[in-house]
Amino acid sequence: DGGITQSPKYLFRKEGQNVTLSCEQNLNHDAMYWYRQDPGQGLRLIYYSQIVNDFQKGDIAEGYSVSREKKESFPLTVTSAQKNPTAFYLCASSHAGTVLTQYFGPGTRLLVL
Amino acid sequence: RKEVEQDPGPFNVPEGATVAFNCTYSNSASQSFFWYRQDCRKEPKLLMSVYSSGNEDGRFTAQLNRASQYISLLIRDSKLSDSATYLCVGHRYSGAGSYQLTFGKGTKLSVIP
Numbered sequence: 064d065g066g067i068t069q070s071p072k073y074l075f076r077k078e079g080q081n082v083t084l085s086c087e088q089n090l091n092h093d094a095m096y097w098y099r100q101d102p103g104q105g106l107r108l109i110y111y112s113q114i115v116n117d118f119q120k121g122d123i124a125e126g127y128s129v130s131r132e133k134k135e136s137f138p139l140t141v142t143s144a145q146k147n148p149t150a151f152y153l154c155a156s157s158h159a160g161t162v163l164t165q166y167f168g169p170g171t172r173l174l175v176l
Numbered sequence: 177r178k179e180v181e182q183d184p185g186p187f188n189v190p191e192g193a194t195v196a197f198n199c200t201y202s203n204s205a206s207q208s209f210f211w212y213r214q215d216c217r218k219e220p221k222l223l224m225s226v227y228s229s230g231n232e233d234g235r236f237t238a239q240l241n242r243a244s245q246y247i248s249l250l251i252r253d254s255k256l257s258d259s260a261t262y263l264c265v266g267h268r269y270s271g272a273g274s275y276q277l278t279f280g281k282g283t284k285l286s287v288i289p
C-alpha cells in the first residue's frame with residue numbers, strides 16, 4: 064500500500080538532547096513537508112523540500128534541521144536549541160506542481176522529560 | 177490578522193441535523209481552498225477542495241465567496257462519525273515561485289446521539 068509513514072509514534076526527549084523524527088513515503092512524491100501542531104492551534108510549517116538535496120525554511124525553522132538525501136525520506140531533527148519542542152509533528156508530501164494537495168503521515172508526538 | 181480564521185466551536189449538534197461552518201481569509205490573491213478533517217490525535221485528511229462554483233460530495237457542500245472572502249462547509253444529515261475537527265485551508269505565496277498551505281485552527285464538531 065502506498066502512503067506516508069512516520070516513526071516513532073511517541074518520542075521522549077531529555078533536556079539538551081537532539082532527537083530525529085523519521086518520515087518515509089512511497090507515493091513517488093517530489094515534495095515533502097514538516098509541520099508542527101500545538102493544542103488548539105493550526106499547523107505551522109517548519110521546513111519543506113521540493114526536490115532531493117534541496118530544502119527551504121518554513122515559518123518556524125529555528126531549532127530544527129532537515130535533510131533530503133533520498134526522494135522517499137525527509138527526516139527532521141529537533142535540536143537542543145528548540146526550547147519548546149513538545150508538540151505533534153506531522154510530515155506531508157505532494158507531487159511537484161500540486162503542492163496544494165498534500166497527504167499527511169500519522170504524526171509523531173514529542174514530549175520533553 | 178490571521179491568514180485563515182475559523183470559529184473554534186465546539187459545535188454540538190444532534191444526529192440528523194444540518195450544520196455549517198464558515199472560514200474567512202485575508203489574502204485576496206488566494207486561489208485555492210480546502211477543507212481537511214482531523215480526528216482526535218490523528219493526522220489531517222483531505223475532505224474536499226473548494227471551487228468558486230461550489231461543489232458537493234454526498235452530504236457535504238463547500239462554497240467559496242470571493243467578494244466577502246469566506247469559505248463555507250455544509251454538512252447535512254449529520255452522523256456520529258462526522259464528529260471531528262474541520263480545518264479550513266488556504267494557500268499563500270512563499271517566494272521563489274513556491275506556494276504553501278495556510279491552516280486555520282479548526283472548528284470542532286460533536287454530533288450527539
